[in-house]
Amino acid sequence: MAKAQTRDVLYGFTAFPHDLTAEAVDQVHQRILPNATLYAQHMDQCLPWHAALTGGAFPPWLQNDLKDIRARRTPQQVMYVAVTPTKNDRRSVAAACAETEGKERSMPSVLRSARLNAPALKTAYVNYVRRIADELKPTYMVVAIEISELAIKHPGEWMEFDELFRSTVEAMRQSHPNVKVGLEIVLQTVMKQSVGDMVKPTAELGDFIGVSFYPYGGEYGVKLGAPALPAPPEQWRAPLRFLRQWTAKPVAMAETGYTTANVKLAEAGIEFKGDSALQKQFLEDLIEFSVRDSYLFVVWFIAIDYTKLIAKFREMGTVQEWMNIWVNTGLFDADLRPKAAFEVWSRWLNQSAIRAAPPRF
Secondary structure: OOOOOOOOOEEEEEOOOOOOOHHHHHHHHHHHHHHOOEEEEEEOOOEOHHHHHHOOOOOHHHHHHHHHHHHHOOOOOEEEEEEOOEOOOOOOEOOEEOOOOOOEEOOOHHHOOOOOOOHHHHHHHHHHHHHHHHHHOOOEEEOOOOOHHHHHHOHHHHHHHHHHHHHHHHHHHHHOOOOEEEEEEEHHHHOOHHHHHHHHHHHOOOOEEEEEEOHHHHHHHHHHOOOOOOOOOHHHHHHHHHHHHHOOOOEEEEEEOOOOOOEEEOOOOEEEOOOHHHHHHHHHHHHHHHHHOOOOEEEEOOOEOOHHHHHHHHHHOOOOHHHHOOOOOOOEOOOOOEOHHHHHHHHHHHHHHHHHOOOOO
């Protein structure tokens, strides 16, 4: 079990926009900045592999993004950054960024068909992670997002990632000893014993373990072979109890949320269920768990429902079904009105009272 602490848990959001406008970016920051002690940046996209190999300049759009992040974060907020070497399948090497945002270019020849443990890829990835650390100066950094999905879908390839992660952690400890480095696991996935046993030694190489947990999405995990989650509230309470039993390392809820509307994924044959009352109860319980179990930080991934963003993607013909999974997980609705759960967010201000009170469950 983790030792008791008096340090408060950090809390915050990503700045994921709810619409394709500059005004939307301003609006999301107007809501997250006054209500956060942590500024979270989630960079789950292409990688500038060419620049990482040669030391050349990042694409202009990426430079502008990094500049904007530095400008918007308040000096009082702790910086957390998540990057990853893989595509969304958590297996394939991330695509190479082009000079135009949203476009891809061919991979450097030395990285074409490279495995995650290829020497050139390990070198390029360490260079990239170091440069992002220099640009954003995070206190905490995840260097592989939801990577436990590799272990449950392709267990024979896990040790290739282990080599990459080990080399990245060792390099960062030499060059950036003040940056705490970890990977991110999907909580439900590591509840499958064979996966948890495989992932744990690698995860514990880092300074902390990041966690991805959207309890309403448990049916998707079952399709991958993870154990089913019970009905609420044990839907989240049981996994959160498991987490602190699974590891004594410092943990952080690197991304989480709960939907306030049912979500049907026709292609996958799945329906995720949720409502405002469940979102509120989950957040209230999550805050208590995080304080009681000494989490480093908690990131509520979506601040504002992004139904307007989805509608515009649909008009452009670029919407994909999986984009609907988190659309209604904001603590504000699409018209910027606070949901019932938002009032619970203020409990972060009274963490000493939570620590002093007897556990509710």
